Amino acid sequence: MTDLLAGAALRHAFLLEEGFATVNHGSYGATPRRVLAAQDDWRARMERQPSRFFNTTILPALREAADALGAVIGARGQDIGFVGNATEGMNAVLRSLAFAPGDEIVALGHVYGAVRNTIRHVCSVSGARMVEVPVVFPRPDDAEVLAGLAAALGPRTKLAVLDHITSSSALLLPIAAMIAACHARGVKVLVDGAHAPGQVRLDLTALNADWYVGNCHKWLFAPKGSGFLWARPDRQDGIHPAVISHGYGQGFTAEFDWTGTRDPSAWLAVPAALAFHAGLGGEALMARNAALAAAAATRLAARWRTETGAGNRPAGAMATVRLPDDRPADRTRAEVLRARLLALGTDVPVMVHNDRLWLRLSAQAYNEPEDFERMGDLVQQALAG
Numbered sequence: 001m002t003d004l005l006a007g008a009a010l011r012h013a014f015l016l017e018e019g020f021a022t023v024n025h026g027s028y029g030a031t032p033r034r035v036l037a038a039q040d041d042w043r044a045r046m047e048r049q050p051s052r053f054f055n056t057t058i059l060p061a062l063r064e065a066a067d068a069l070g071a072v073i074g075a076r077g078q079d080i081g082f083v084g085n086a087t088e089g090m091n092a093v094l095r096s097l098a099f100a101p102g103d104e105i106v107a108l109g110h111v112y113g114a115v116r117n118t119i120r121h122v123c124s125v126s127g128a129r130m131v132e133v134p135v136v137f138p139r140p141d142d143a144e145v146l147a148g149l150a151a152a153l154g155p156r157t158k159l160a161v162l163d164h165i166t167s168s169s170a171l172l173l174p175i176a177a178m179i180a181a182c183h184a185r186g187v188k189v190l191v192d193g194a195h196a197p198g199q200v201r202l203d204l205t206a207l208n209a210d211w212y213v214g215n216c217h218k219w220l221f222a223p224k225g226s227g228f229l230w231a232r233p234d235r236q237d238g239i240h241p242a243v244i245s246h247g248y249g250q251g252f253t254a255e256f257d258w259t260g261t262r263d264p265s266a267w268l269a270v271p272a273a274l275a276f277h278a279g280l281g282g283e284a285l286m287a288r289n290a291a292l293a294a295a296a297a298t299r300l301a302a303r304w305r306t307e308t309g310a311g312n313r314p315a316g317a318m319a320t321v322r323l324p325d326d327r328p329a330d331r332t333r334a335e336v337l338r339a340r341l342l343a344l345g346t347d348v349p350v351m352v353h354n355d356r357l358w359l360r361l362s363a364q365a366y367n368e369p370e371d372f373e374r375m376g377d378l379v380q381q382a383l384a385g
Contacts, residue, residue, distance in 0.1 A: 007368035021346035021375045025364040026318050029218045038272035039223045042265040061268050062257050068271040074203030081229045081256025082267040086194035087114045088242055089213035089229035093190050094122050096239045101127030103158045109135045110166040115192055137353050139311035142174045153185045160187050165195040168351045169309050170318035170360050179209050199316035201283055210235045222273035223266040280365050289317035293363035296372035297321045323357040340382035346375045
């Protein structure tokens with residue numbers, strides 16, 4: 001496959017519903033038929049002889065999958081543990097670390113809701129305190145982001161939870177500089193990279209965070225339920241999966257590779273997903289998707305006489321556009337509009353920022369400019385309704 005097959009010509013490679021304006025790859029991804037077939041093969045192999053599979057096959061197969069993933073994200077397979085999704089990986093780290101009353105966990109104001117809840121829970125049981133760093137939006141400046149982060153770091157800061165690409169605002173943040181700023185103050189860093197793999201080039205070893213969590217089922221085409229936790233070699237001790245099982249105390253990968261009897265086929269199909277992504281161009285596909293998302297957002301902002309969230313800053317394959325509605329907004333209005341859009345035949349998420357409604361669109365290999373023009377028509381129908 002080549003990039004020449006991108007757009008409508010590639011939709012046949014997926015199970016996408018005909019006639020539906022799919023412009024939200026960012027929420028759950030879409031798994032190609034070929035990768036689903038590889039997952040089915042692993043399931044069939046498991047069910048042909050479950051005892052043999054779980055006793056002799058699964059552990060080396062998981063390590064092979066981790067090695068394949070590591071080659072793409074700039075990491076050693078032995079430093080990667082598979083998890084169901086990024087939220088599970090974030091929980092594994094946050095709930096493994098020890099916090100004392102008065103300790104502080106710094107997070108960005110655009111932190112993912114489920115991660116914010118996890119931090120809140122950890123603080124509620126430990127007596128620690130969550131400190132949120134405001135993020136200028138729209139069109140944040142990297143220097144402003146770094147200055148805000150530096151100002152939030154104090155003598156009681158034990159951990160910084162940083163987004164690589166924000167979920168609600170689709171901002172690609174200066175993650176390398178943010179990590180370095182935290183380390184310069186002696187603060188450990190946990191990165192929520194849920195959206196980064198498959199959107200931007202990764203080299204986790206060079207980034208040098210303490211822990212990095214990501215998904216393979218969003219932008220790398222893997223089946224649902226394939227996330228990972230990368231831990232720097234000197235930060236692996238004491239990090240445990242959400243479920244403690246027989247591997248407890250036997251090392252990082254031993255604990256994460258076996259947390260009980262579960263279907264591991266999503267993880268084992270990751271190499272097939274990586275091959276599919278590479279066949280579409282790999283980094284060239286990422287650049288194509290980023291350009292398509294930026295162009296679509298710019299066209300819609302001009303059409304509605306509004307603005308984009310990122311402005312001219314670097315971005316991935318997602319973008320935000322402010323809706324042509326100047327009334328104060330809240331989550332209820334956003335949810336009503338989202339429901340209308342789903343009923344009309346598109347799945348674009350509706351977000352609230354600064355009391356205004358914003359759309360977050362995504363561009364993947366099966367999209368083309370016409371998809372976003374159609375989505376724009378449906379948005380105007382929904383607003384009129």
